[in-house]
Amino acid sequence: MTRTARFITVEGLEGAGKTTVLNAIEAQLRASGVDLITTREPGGTSLGEDIRELLLGHKHDGMADDTELLLMFAARAEHLHKVIRPALDRGQWVLCDRFTDATYAYQGGGRGIDMARIETLERFVQGTLRPDHTFLLDLPVKQGLDRAAGRSEPDRFEKQREAFFDAARATYRARAQAEPGRFRIIDASRDLNGVLAQLQASVSALLDEELGA
Ligand code: TMP
DSSP: OOOOOOOEEEEOTTTSSSSHHHHHHHHHHTTTTOOEEESSOSSSHHHHHHHHHHHHHTTTTTOHHHHHHHHHHHHHHHIIIIHHHHHHHHHEEEEEEOOHHHIIIOOOIEEEEEEOHHHHHHHHTOOOOOOOOEEEOOOOOOHHHHTTTTTTOOOOOTSSSSHHHHHHHHHHHHHHHOOTTTEEEEEESSOOHHHHHHHHHHHHHHHHHOOOO
16 A cells, blocks of 8 residues: 555654644644654653663663664664554654654664664664655754753763764764755754744745645
């Protein structure tokens, strides 16, 4: 059966304004009559949210990189089985705060795990399912970290050095360049109105493409 519901993800470094952007995308899609659910990774299920706590909290600060990678995919497997695939099968669009591009960026770029191993897990857990559209909120690392600083107690990822985020950003940008049909890059270094204006135009173009609206 051809699937008409769309799987949309939002990616970006810390301090990129992801929450505001997700809310704006959700509002615009709903206003256009799209039936959708919103969710996030790591998380989105009861088990996934417990895994998120293990990953982001400081109880396991010395976690091995491979453990971190496998926990990301364990949470994702649960999320796909319980939430994402059922919604798409019902015909609902899925708007997800981060997905596997974050694994390539953070575990691949940031931690330096071989990308080929991530590809193997991606095929194992997802089969052929990939996001249809991905918004990448791009901004200089330092600007993002400055914005994120002081929000709350930094989690295990926010505590990483700038070089980790430089590598994550470079990976995100390389992936966007390699798949221009899927990615829409939003310049998140601009002020809120500037970001929201770009976003609105981009979501309108997506809706035109998908609904012929
Ligand atoms: P956030 O969703 O609140 O931004 O926090 C999630 C953190 O987890 C963020 O620092 C990115 C990180 N992350 C990974 O390292 N790999 C992944 O696959 C995902 C989904 C998130």
